[in-house]
Amino acid sequence: MSRISELILPWFYENKRDLPWRKDKEPYHVWLSEIMLQQTRVEAVKEYYVRFLKELPTIKSLSECPDDKLMKLWEGLGYYNRARNLKLTAATIMTDYHGEFPSELEQIRSLKGIGSYTAGAIGSICYNKKTPAVDGNVLRVLSRVYCDDSNIDLETTKKKYRELLYDLYPEDACGDFTQALMELGALVCIPNGIPKCEECPLAGCCQAHLQGCTHRLPVRSEKKQRTKTDMTVFVFMYQDGEDLYYAIRKRTKKGLLHGLYEFYNVQEALCAEAAMEYVKALGIHADNLIKEIKYKHIFTHTEWHMTAYYITCKQKNEDMLWVLASELSGDYALPTAFRVFVEV
Numbered sequence: 001m002s003r004i005s006e007l008i009l010p011w012f013y014e015n016k017r018d019l020p021w022r023k024d025k026e027p028y029h030v031w032l033s034e035i036m037l038q039q040t041r042v043e044a045v046k047e048y049y050v051r052f053l054k055e056l057p058t059i060k061s062l063s064e065c066p067d068d069k070l071m072k073l074w075e076g077l078g079y080y081n082r083a084r085n086l087k088l089t090a091a092t093i094m095t096d097y098h099g100e101f102p103s104e105l106e107q108i109r110s111l112k113g114i115g116s117y118t119a120g121a122i123g124s125i126c127y128n129k130k131t132p133a134v135d136g137n138v139l140r141v142l143s144r145v146y147c148d149d150s151n152i153d154l155e156t157t158k159k160k161y162r163e164l165l166y167d168l169y170p171e172d173a174c175g176d177f178t179q180a181l182m183e184l185g186a187l188v189c190i191p192n193g194i195p196k197c198e199e200c201p202l203a204g205c206c207q208a209h210l211q212g213c214t215h216r217l218p219v220r221s222e223k224k225q226r227t228k229t230d231m232t233v234f235v236f237m238y239q240d241g242e243d244l245y246y247a248i249r250k251r252t253k254k255g256l257l258h259g260l261y262e263f264y265n266v267q268e269a270l271c272a273e274a275a276m277e278y279v280k281a282l283g284i285h286a287d288n289l290i291k292e293i294k295y296k297h298i299f300t301h302t303e304w305h306m307t308a309y310y311i312t313c314k315q316k317n318e319d320m321l322w323v324l325a326s327e328l329s330g331d332y333a334l335p336t337a338f339r340v341f342v343e344v
């Protein structure tokens with residue numbers, strides 16, 4: 001096992017993907033990419049990453065970015081707290097570290113939104129330190145290589161592998177070793193489906209492969225059932241000549257999608273008739289209900305079962321925010337759960 005780095009590094013140099021965040025080892029870039037990649041596919045992140053850095057090229061510019069602009073840059077990526085934490089941490093780096101990203105693991109780890117995995121990735125990739133970054137990909141590879149049926153969702157298992165990996169890091173290629181393990185997990189020892197052992201540089205020493213038990217590893221906790229919420233969404237529209245306006249509002253309640261925009265809604269399933277009565281009782285100048293769409297949006301822990309009613313209005317209520325369809329795409333961060341109703 002001590003030869004893992006010798007086996008995996010040549011494979012990595014030969015097979016690594018050309019990704020925008022691999023062009024340099026600037027800590028701001030590595031940090032941003034690691035945060036964006038949490039819970040999000042590489043292909044989806046590429047475009048966001050490039051656009052984000054074009055708009056906010058420095059930690060200072062991120063720390064000063066207005067919240068609405070930040071949410072717009074993040075729109076569609078989901079898990080919006082990641083963006084809020086990025087900005088908070090950028091502000092901390094400006095005040096506590098004179099704008100320079102810290103290099104000590106404990107300092108990195110203390111920053112908001114940065115856990116053991118991200119701190120380890122930054123430490124090894126940017127500063128060539130033996131700071132293991134143990135994510136789902138790495139845990140899957142290691143649990144198979146060692147044919148270990150410890151539950152990889154447990155912190156004790158992650159700690160065990162962080163300690164074990166520390167001794168396997170090569171002196172002069174820590175960042176490459178971190179990335180090689182992740183890359184092997186993403187491309188060869190894949191999360192869904194059968195691992196491609198015939199292409200794997202570790203096949204000769206991988207115990208799960210040698211013992212024919214790759215299919216039962218890694219061991220994970222059973223997933224909790226998601227909660228389900230019924231929701232009625234009102235897509236209020238007002239046509240003024242050629243201009244089509246939508247009514248939106250900002251989500252002020254703390255929690256899911258806080259600070260982003262949404263269409264008006266209530267958390268209950270209303271039939272079309274009840275929906276129109278509800279709208280009229282609110283004093284909205286509703287005219288006709290012209291369309292109904294059902295959609296289910298899945299978050300990590302909850303599902304929204306949404307019914308959207310498209311309602312034309314005779315006039316715009318003054319106390320509501322009415323925006324043009326073009327402004328909706330350009331200026332307001334409308335999360336995917338609501339944006340789907342614009343795009344249908």
Ligand code: SF4
Pocket residue numbers: 141144145188189190195196197198200201202203204206207208209214
């Ligand atoms: S040999 Fe197969 S199971 Fe083992 S690490 Fe490689 S891909 Fe994964």
